Amino acid sequence: MILGLRGRCVGLALLSLAVGVSAAAADQGQNQKPYIVKDGKVDKNTYNGWRRYTESCMRCHGPDGSGSSYAPDLTQSLKTMSEDTFKSTVMGGRVNVGQANENVMPSFAEVEDVTMYLDDIYAYLKARSDGVIGRGRPQKLTAMNEGPHG
Amino acid sequence: MGWRTVFVATGLCLLPLCGASANEQLLKLETDANQWVMPTHDYSAQRFSTLNQINRENVQHLHPVWTFSTGVLRGHEGEPLVVGDIMYLHTPFPNIVYALDLNHDGRVLWKYEPRQDPSVIPVMCCDTVNRGVAYGDGKIFLSQADATLVALDAKTGEVAWQVKNGDPAKGETMTSAPAVVKDKVLVGISGGEFGVQGRMTAYNMKDGSLAWRAYSVGPDEQILFDPQKTMSLGKPVGANSSLNTWQGDQWKIGGGAVWGWVSYDPKLNLVYYGSGNPSTWNPSQRPGDNKWSMTIFARDIDTGVAKWVFQMTPHDEWDYDGVNEMILADMPVKGQMTKALVHFDRNGFAYTLNRETGALLVAEKYDPKVNWATHIDMKTGRPQVVPQYSTQHNGEDNNTQGVCPAALGSKDEQPAAYSPKTGLFYVPTNHVCMDYEPFKVSYTAGQPYVGATLSMFPPKGDQNLGNFIAWDASSGKIVWSDPEPFSVWSGALVTAGDVAFYGTLEGYLKAVDVKTGKELYRFKTPSGIIGNVMTYTHRGKQYIAVLSGVGGWAGIGLAAGLTKGTDGLGAVGAYKALSNYTQLGGSLTVFAVD
Secondary structure: OOOOOOOOOHHHHHHHHHOOOOHHHHHHHHOOOOOOEEOOEEOHHHHHHHHHHHHHOHHHHOHHHOOOOOOOOHHHHOOOOOHHHHHHHHHHOEEEEOOOOEEEEOOOOOOHHHHOOHHHHHHHHHHHHOOOOOOOOOEEOOHHHHOOOO | OOOOOEEEOOOOOOOOOOOOOHHHHHHHHOOOOOOEOOOOOOOOOOOEEOOOOOOOOOHHHOEEEEEEEOOOOOOOEEOOEEEOOEEEEEOOOOOOEEEEEHHHOOEEEEEEOOOOOHHHHHHOEOEOOOOOOEEEOOEEEEEOOOOEEEEEEOOOOOEEEEEEOOOHHHOOEOOOOOEEEOOEEEEOEEOOOOOOEOEEEEEEOOOOOEEEEEEOOOOHHHHOOOOOOOEEOOEEOOOOOOHHHOOOOHHHHOEOOEOOOOEEEOOOOEEEEEOOOEOOOOHHHOOOOOOOOOEEEEEEOOOOOEEEEEEOOOOOOOOOOOOOOEEEEEEEEOOEEEEEEEEEOOOOEEEEEEOOOOOEEEEEEOOOOOOOEEEEOOOOOOEEEOHHHOHHHHOOOOOEEEEOOOOOOOOOOOOOEEEOOOOEEEEEEEOOEEEEEEOOOOOOOOOOOOOEEEEEEOOOOOOOOEEEEEEEOOOOEEEEEEEEOOOOOOOOEEEOOOEEEEEOOOOEEEEEEOOOOOEEEEEEOOOOOEEOOEEEEEOOEEEEEEEEOOOHHHHOOOOOOEOOOOOOOOOOOOOEOHHHOOOOOOEEEEEEOO
C-alpha cells in the first residue's frame, strides 16, 4: 500500500509486481536501489532522508538509525522488513505494550515533514541497512556526478 | 487549557506530623539528615547531608545491603524519598510508586500504578523518564507522564485527588518531580520539542484546585509579570517583555518548557526554576530574543508574580535549555557574603547571581572546551557568540560544525551538590560537542517540532565524554576534574563525611574525596546510573541509595554509541558503545558500612 507518496520509486513498484512472476525479473529488480551512493557519497534525496530521519525519528530510533534503549535498530529491521511494511508502519504506527515492553510508535500520517519525504527516509535507512553508508552525516554527491535520478 | 477537573476524595490524616501546616513541617523535616523528604533534598537544592558515619576514612568498606527491582526497563532518573520508616520509590512510565518498609528490607507496603493511555509514550521527548515524587501533608505527589498530577495518601497509596495539568495530544507531558512549597504543589510541563507553551503551575495541596499558572512566554497576564516591578538585571522589564521578542504568533508554540528542579528561599518567599528551549530548534523560524525561554525565574510563591528574571541564552541556536537546578547558598562571592544562586547552565557557563535581586555576579565556563561564546558580557548578561558556531549566522540548511557543548549541554538535568564545609560545588558534566544543521519545519500539534539535525562526538583531542568536577562559584574556576568515559548523567551527593558520590553510565556508584577528587570506592550496579545519589539513616545507621536503569537522553547512545559526525575533527572515540558495558533494567541499590 503506497499512501499518497511522491512516485519516485517506480523501480520498486515494478519490483513488487515482478516478484511473483519471474525470478529473473526479480534479480533485475533487486539492482534497483532507492538510493545512489558513489564513493561513499549520497544523492540529495538520500541526504535529505538523513535530515528528515534525524528530525522526526532519531529521538527514539537513535542516531543514524542505530536504535536506542527503547526503539529498534532500523539498520537491522530493514534487512527483513519490506518497503511497504516500513511505510505502512510509519503511517499507521505500532503498539507493543506488555509485561516487559512499553513501546509505542505513533502514526506519522499527519506529519508533513515525514509523509512528504518518506521515500527519502526509506532510501537513507535502506542505504544504512545495506551497509553502503556508515554512521554520521552523509556526504552529498554534487549535482554533476549524481547522474540521472527519477 | 489544561486544568479542567478536580477529583476530591477523602484523605485521612494518618501521619503524626500532618497536623502542622506543610510549610512548617517541611521546613523542619528538610533539616533532618535522617530523612530525605524532597526531590532536591532541601529547599536550597544543595544535596548536602550532615551525616558523617560514612566518611573519607571508611567509605572503602561501603557495600550493598539490599536491592529492589522496579520491574521497569526504561531510564530511571531522580531519587527515592525517605519519610520516617518508609521509602517512596517511583519508576519511569507507567509511573509506579512503591512504598517500601525500611523495617523489613524494603518490603512493599503499597504499590500505586496509574492507568495511562500508552499513546503518551511517543510524545515524551527522550525516553519516558520521571524524576521522582514529592511529599507534604501526609501525601505523596506524583507527576504522571500523561500530565496528570496525583496526590496519594502516604500511608495507604489511595488517591486523594488528581488534576489534569496538560494535554498529551499536544505533546504536553510531565517528567519533572513536583515541589511542595507552603500550601502548594508546583509542577511544570515538558514538551519543548513539540511546540508547547511552557509554564509552571501551582495547585493547592489540600484539594488540587488551581492557585496560579505562570507561562514562560506570552502576554504579561499569562507570564505573571508586573512590567514595573518584575526586574531584569536591576531594571523593570516593561510591558510586553516577552511578546516584543517574538515574531507574530510563534510564541504560542514557543516552548520554554519547565521540566527541571524547583528551589525555594523561605525568607525571601521566592521559588526559583528555569525554562527550556524556544521552539523550534531552527532559529531562523523565530527571530528575536524569544523571551522568556532559557530563563531563570524568581517568583513569589503566594502569587506567582515574577520578582526577577535572567535569560541565559537569548535567541537559542543550540538547544541549551535553562532548566538545570538553582542551588541557593549563603557564601562569599568575590570577598562579600552573598545570598547566592548558583546555576550550571546547559550552555556551558556557570552563573552566580544574587538571588534577592537577580544581579549577575559570576559567569564562567565550567568546561574549558566550551566554544560557542567567548564570554558573558557582565553588564547585559548576553553571551558573546562566536559567528563560526552560530547556527543562525550560518543559516538554514548549513551544517555548523564542532560546537561545544552539544545540545545535551555541559550539564543536563542531573543535579550538582554543594558542600558548605568545603564551599565547593560538585558537578556531574557532559563533555560532548556537536554538528548542528537547522532547517525549516512545519508545526503539527502533538508531533515533534524540532527542525535541526545533530551529530555528537567528544571534543577534539579528548576521549572522555564526561567529567565530574569540583567548582568554585566565587572565582568561577574548576578546582579538580575527574574524567569519565561517558557523560556523568547522575545527580551528585556530598556529605559532612567529606565524600562526594555520583553514578556513571556504565553503572558504577563512585565515592570520591571532596578535596582532591580521588576515587575512594566504586561498585558496579546492575545497570547504568542516571538517577541521583541520596542518603538517610534507619535505626541510627547511615545508608546510601541510588537508582540504576540506563536510558533517557543518555540512552540514545546506548545501542550504537556516539560517532564522529564530520571529517576534520580527528577520529577520536569514533564508536563508544555503552551497550558493551551495561543493559536496561531498573533497580535500587542500598549501601552501608558495617
